Amino acid sequence: QLQLVESGGDLVQPGGSLRLSCAASGATLDYYAIAWFRQAPGKEREGISCISPSGSSTNYADSVKGRFTISRDTAKDTIYLQMNSLKPEDTAIYYCAAVPRVGTLRFSCNILPVRYNYWGQGTQVTVSS
Numbered sequence: 335q336l337q338l339v340e341s342g343g344d345l346v347q348p349g350g351s352l353r354l355s356c357a358a359s360g361a362t363l364d365y366y367a368i369a370w371f372r373q374a375p376g377k378e379r380e381g382i383s384c385i386s387p388s389g390s391s392t393n394y395a396d397s398v399k400g401r402f403t404i405s406r407d408t409a410k411d412t413i414y415l416q417m418n419s420l421k422p423e424d425t426a427i428y429y430c431a432a433v434p435r436v437g438t439l440r441f442s443c444n445i446l447p448v449r450y451n452y453w454g455q456g457t458q459v460t461v462s463s
């Protein structure tokens with residue numbers, strides 16, 4: 335069965351950049367929508383970005399739009415989240431998650447946590463000076 339492992343979290347200064355990776359094993363990601371979520375202390379889990387199985391559609395939360403970019407490397411079964419212009423409020427544990435999507439749903443995705451049934455263990459991102 336599908337397993338996801340996040341990596342790349344680190345301590346960075348405000349305004350800095352970081353790239354997170356989500357590596358899949360046990361199954362190919364060809365038919366899965368992938369999303370990135372984050373959870374900061376005292377806050378609910380927030381969906382921040384997703385990419386459709388086809389790679390043709392992406393969505394971003396308003397809080398990260400224009401700063402974060404999600405992408406796929408199909409050959410490596412890996413999803414990336416490029417984070418630029420990082421702010422202290424971006425500090426959180428970041429999770430990747432997957433859900434199978436078929437038919438026309440292969441061309442879309444959403445960032446609702448309840449819709450995803452495969453989750454990684456998370457990676458810590460801390461933005462501080």
